[in-house]
Each structure stands twice: as C-alpha cells, then as structure tokens.
Amino acid sequence: MNQTLTEPAPLSFDEALERFEPVMGFEVHVELNTKTKMFSSAPNAFGDEPNTNVNEVDLGLPGTLPVVNKTAVEYAIKLGLALNCSIAETCRFARKQYFYPDTPKNWQTSQYDEPIAFDGYLDVELDDGEIFRVEIERAHMEEDAGKLTHAGGSGRIQGADYSLVDYNRAGVPLIEIVTKPITGAGERAPEIARAYVTAVRDIVKALGISDARMERGNVRCDANVSLMEKGAGKFGTRSETKNVNSLRAVEHAVHYEIRRHAGILAAGGSIVQETRHWKEDTRTTSSGRPKSDADDYRYFPEPDLLPIVTDQEWIERLRAELPEPPAERRRRLREAWGYSDKEFRDVLAAGLMDQIEETVASGASPAVARKWWMGEISRVANAREVEPAALGVEPATIVELNKLIEEGRINDKIARQVLEYHLDGEGAPSKIVADRGLEVVSDDGALTAAVEKAMAENPDVVEKVAAGKLKAIGALIGPVMKETRGQADAGKVREIVLNKLGIEG
Numbered sequence: 406m407n408q409t410l411t412e413p414a415p416l417s418f419d420e421a422l423e424r425f426e427p428v429m430g431f432e433v434h435v436e437l438n439t440k441t442k443m444f445s446s447a448p449n450a451f452g453d454e455p456n457t458n459v460n461e462v463d464l465g466l467p468g469t470l471p472v473v474n475k476t477a478v479e480y481a482i483k484l485g486l487a488l489n490c491s492i493a494e495t496c497r498f499a500r501k502q503y504f505y506p507d508t509p510k511n512w513q514t515s516q517y518d519e520p521i522a523f524d525g526y527l528d529v530e531l532d533d534g535e536i537f538r539v540e541i542e543r544a545h546m547e548e549d550a551g552k553l554t555h556a557g558g559s560g561r562i563q564g565a566d567y568s569l570v571d572y573n574r575a576g577v578p579l580i581e582i583v584t585k586p587i588t589g590a591g592e593r594a595p596e597i598a599r600a601y602v603t604a605v606r607d608i609v610k611a612l613g614i615s616d617a618r619m620e621r622g623n624v625r626c627d628a629n630v631s632l633m634e635k636g637a638g639k640f641g642t643r644s645e646t647k648n649v650n651s652l653r654a655v656e657h658a659v660h661y662e663i664r665r666h667a668g669i670l671a672a673g674g675s676i677v678q679e680t681r682h683w684k685e686d687t688r689t690t691s692s693g694r695p696k697s698d699a700d701d702y703r704y705f706p707e708p709d710l711l712p713i714v715t716d717q718e719w720i721e722r723l724r725a726e727l728p729e730p731p732a733e734r735r736r737r738l739r740e741a742w743g744y745s746d747k748e749f750r751d752v753l754a755a756g757l758m759d760q761i762e763e764t765v766a767s768g769a770s771p772a773v774a775r776k777w778w779m780g781e782i783s784r785v786a787n788a789r790e791v792e793p794a795a796l797g798v799e800p801a802t803i804v805e806l807n808k809l810i811e812e813g814r815i816n817d818k819i820a821r822q823v824l825e826y827h828l829d830g831e832g833a834p835s836k837i838v839a840d841r842g843l844e845v846v847s848d849d850g851a852l853t854a855a856v857e858k859a860m861a862e863n864p865d866v867v868e869k870v871a872a873g874k875l876k877a878i879g880a881l882i883g884p885v886m887k888e889t890r891g892q893a894d895a896g897k898v899r900e901i902v903l904n905k906l907g908i909e910g
C-alpha cells in the first residue's frame with residue numbers, strides 16, 4: 406500500500422505544533438565491537454569479503470549449538486548501568502521468528518520479556534544547556550541480521566532481478582535500547598531526538614563497546630513518532646522510520662514525520678501504523694510495510710541457551726570499570742579550560758576534545774592547546790581535506806612543538822613548517838629541527854650581522870625608529886628573516902635594533 410500518492414500535503418512545522426503535541430520513541434541499535442559474534446566464534450569484522458566471516462552456528466545448520474559471548478553480556482551490563490537501568494538478576498534469550506533471507510536461521514535470537522537491563526533514564530543536554538530526561542524502557546541483547554543488496558533495485562546491476570546476501574553481519578552482537586514514549590518535547594522534539602541519539606553514541610564510544618560509527622551502521626536509530634491533539638492526553642498512532650543512520654537525519658526525520666502526520670490528521674485522515682524509510686536526498690520518508698502491534702513473531706524462550714544469571718559482585722566489578730559519563734566530562738573540561746560556549750562547541754564539532762585534554766594534561770596551557778588544535782591542525786586538515794583527528798597528530802607532538810617555541814629554539818612560523826614536515830613523515834619535531842638545521846638564529850653574532858645589514862639597507866626605517874616610531878621596526882624584521890631564512894627570533898631582532906639605537910625597549 407503506497408500512501409504517498411493520496412496523502413495530503415504536510416503542514417508547516419509551526420502549524421503542526423500549534424495544534425498537536427508530538428510523542429516520540431527511539432529504538433537505537435548498537436553494534437558491539439567484540440572480537441567474535443554473539444553466539445559463535447566467527448570473527449566480528451567490518452568490510453571483509455562477503456560471506457567469509459560465517460560459520461555453521463551463524464547459518465543455523467542442524468546439530469550446531471550457540472554459545473553466549475561473555476564479553477557481549479558484560480558490554481550490555483555496562484551500557485545498562487551507564488543508562489541508569491536496573492540489571493536483571495536472571496534473563497533469557499528468545500527466538501523472534503520471521504522469514505526473510507537476511508537471517509539464515511529463520512529467527513533472530515533476541516530478548517523479549519526478560520531484557521538484561523530495564524527502567525533507566527538518560528539526561529541529555531540541549532543546545533541551550535537545558536537538560537531533558539529521556540526514560541529508558543529497556544536495553545536488550547540480540548544478534549544482527551545479514552546484509553541484503555538488492556542488485557537491480559539499488560541500480561548496481563541494471564535490470565537485475567535478484568538480491569545479494571552477505572552473512573558476515575549475521576550474528577554480530579547488538580544491543581537495542583528502547584525509550585519509553587517521550588512526551589512534553591513540543592517544538593524541541595527534533596532537537597531532543599538528535600541530542601538523545603548523540604548522547605547514546607557518546608556513551609557507547611566512551612564505554613569502548615562499539616566503534617560507534619554511524620555512517621557504518623554501528624549505531625542505527627528507529628524513530629517512532631505520533632501526534633496527539635493538544636490536551637487530549639491519548640497517544641496517536643505511530644509511524645516508525647527505520648535505520649536512520651546520522652544525527653542530522655534523526656533530527657530531520659522527526660521534523661518531517663511531525664509535519665506529515667499533522668497534514669493527514671488536519672485533513673481528517675488517519676495514520677497508518679507502518680515502518681517508513683528515510684530518504685536523505687529529499688529529507689522525507691516513504692512508506693515501508695504496515696506493522697501492527699499484534700505482529701506475530703511467535704516469540705518463545707530460546708531452548709538452546711541457558712538463562713543468564715548476574716550476581717551483584719559481577720555487576721559491581723563492571724560498574725567500577727565505567728568511565729566518567731561523557732556529559733559530565735564535557736562540563737568538567739569546559740570549566741577547566743575556560744573556553745567560551747562557542748569555543749567549546751567548535752572543539753566538539755571538530756572532534757578534538759580528547760586531543761586537547763591530553764595536550765593540556767601534558768603541560769600545555771588550554772589556550773596553547775586550543776591555538777594548535779583549532780588553529781594550525783584544523784587549517785592543515787582542511788587543506789588536506791581530512792578531519793582534524795584523522796591527521797593522526799599525537800598530543801605529544803604538539804607539546805614538543807610548543808616546548809621548542811617556549812625555549813626560543815624555533816618561532817611560530819618555523820613551528821608551522823615543522824608540523825608540515827612531521828605530517829609528511831619526517832619524524833619528531835626536535836629531530837626535524839636538528840636534521841633541517843631550523844633552530845632560530847639567536848646567537849648574537851649571526852643575528853647581529855643580519856640586523857646590521859638590514860639597518861644599513863633601510864636608513865629611512867632606522868630614522869623613523871630613532872624618532873620614536875617603534876612600530877617601524879616591523880619593516881626591518883622582514884629583511885632579517887630573509888637573511889636568516891626565517892629563523893630569526895623577532896623579539897631578539899627588536900631588542901638588537903633598540904640596543905643599537907640606544908632606545909629603552
């Protein structure tokens with residue numbers, strides 16, 4: 406059933422919010438970065454040749470038995486704790502039956518009525534610093550399905566009438582985090598949606614349990630949206646936009662679905678409960694398949710796996726391993742560094758918080774760390790068309806460069822060159838300075854000679870300086886730099902000039 410042909414036009418966002426109150430719910434799937442799969446010893450690896458990381462358990466061959474990956478369970482417990490959930494004392498896996506070629510077993514091993522973690526919350530920080538609490542219904546363990554490529558449909562092979570299947574992903578450990586319905590978001594619903602998924606991504610990254618790369622599908626979000634008539638208090642019918650895999654897309658999908666539902670409801674229509682697909686190019690969604698709450702997956706407890714029993718000691722050991730929550734860490738660093746909100750946001754956007762933290766921890770001032778990472782490194786990254794973090798510059802390198810400057814051994818300009826040589830593989834900054842003979846000329850002999858030469862060649866400048874126009878010294882620095890191949894210390898040059906003219910600096 407394709408609704409889009411007959412659907413009324415979406416309302417504007419403002420019109421929609423005047424009349425309706427949005428309700429949202431998110432199912433976020435997190436792919437864990439364990440070495441092996443959830444129930445088999447096949448490697449959990451991204452990007453390998455199709456169907457090379459598959460074994461008999463993943464394929465559900467007769468006579469095989471699954472074994473639970475203990476690391477995946479520990480990751481689930483850690484995530485549950487980080488989401489302020491209760492951890493079940495015992496829980497079970499269940500079979501979710503469906504017939505589709507992405508699962509060779511004809512069921513997905515998941516958890517149903519006994520999730521490992523439940524009843525939590527996450528406080529998410531909005532753009533203006535306000536905190537919005539999202540209640541977590543549960544976080545449960547399951548396995549990923551294989552990847553289908555519809556050869557003809559995706560245009561990869563013109564006219565093809567078949568699909569390609571890659572089972573490398575089948576059995577990869579997943580945690581699905583499900584929120585309770587989120588009410589009271591109002592016009593901030595799209596922003597809250599993005600902030601929530603961002604917060605979840607940051608947490609799984611900080612926990613180190615997932616590569617958390619959304620563009621690779623390590624973190625994927627199903628966004629459920631419905632509207633209720635203001636003051637009505639009864640939830641409307643939801644749509645479920647599947648597998649939205651960027652933060653912006655989550656925001657836009659919620660925005661669009663609110664407008665689309667409002668358009669239908671305002672025209673007297675009713676919402677079909679269905680899954681929908683996000684379309685990045687038009688920033689709209691399209692109809693997927695109808696889905697009722699009574700969808701019968703014929704769940705039943707997985708007979709081939711024992712229940713998981715967690716004891717308090719185990720949970721407390723894992724709790725002790727939790728890192729500082731990302732939101733708290735951000736607040737702490739913003740304060741410690743004394744950056745403005747804008748400066749700090751820029752650091753986050755550039756993905757350089759870890760690097761700056763380490764640079765400061767190694768003894769550079771926050772201002773120096775910022776100058777390097779947000780200035781020079783970002784500029785070079787831009788010129789080389791990569792993300793700043795992807796340049797792979799170590800904080801230790803920046804600390805070393807800064808030390809060379811502070812000791813007066815190189816100036817800023819040379820330091821910038823040294824960075825380029827370093828990126829081109831010439832080694833550590835001090836080695837580059839030594840190899841290339843870049844040390845600042847501050848031994849008085851060579852520098853004084855260069856200054857004398859510049860003064861002799863620019864009598865008009867010297868006259869101005871002598872008359873008290875100290876700024877004019879700047880015109881001498883150029884020629885001195887030229888003479889010393891850029892290795893003069895500008896402060897020293899000034900000092901020598903003033904000295905020669907008998908002026909107090």
Ligand SMILES: Nc1ncnc2c1ncn2[C@@H]1O[C@H](COP(=O)(O)OP(=O)(O)OP(=O)(O)O)[C@@H](O)[C@H]1O
Binds near residue numbers: 629
């Ligand atoms: N009326 C509603 N409007 C918006 N969100 C809703 C509404 N009712 C439920 N939700 C949210 O939708 C999500 C439903 O996810 P859940 O995993 O429980 O079930 P499902 O989508 O039916 O199943 P599946 O995991 O197979 O997709 C939850 O986040 C829930 O809070």
Ligand SMILES: [Mg+2]
Binds near residue numbers: 432627645
């Ligand atoms: Mg769902």
Ligand SMILES: [Mg+2]
Binds near residue numbers: 432
């Ligand atoms: Mg779900």
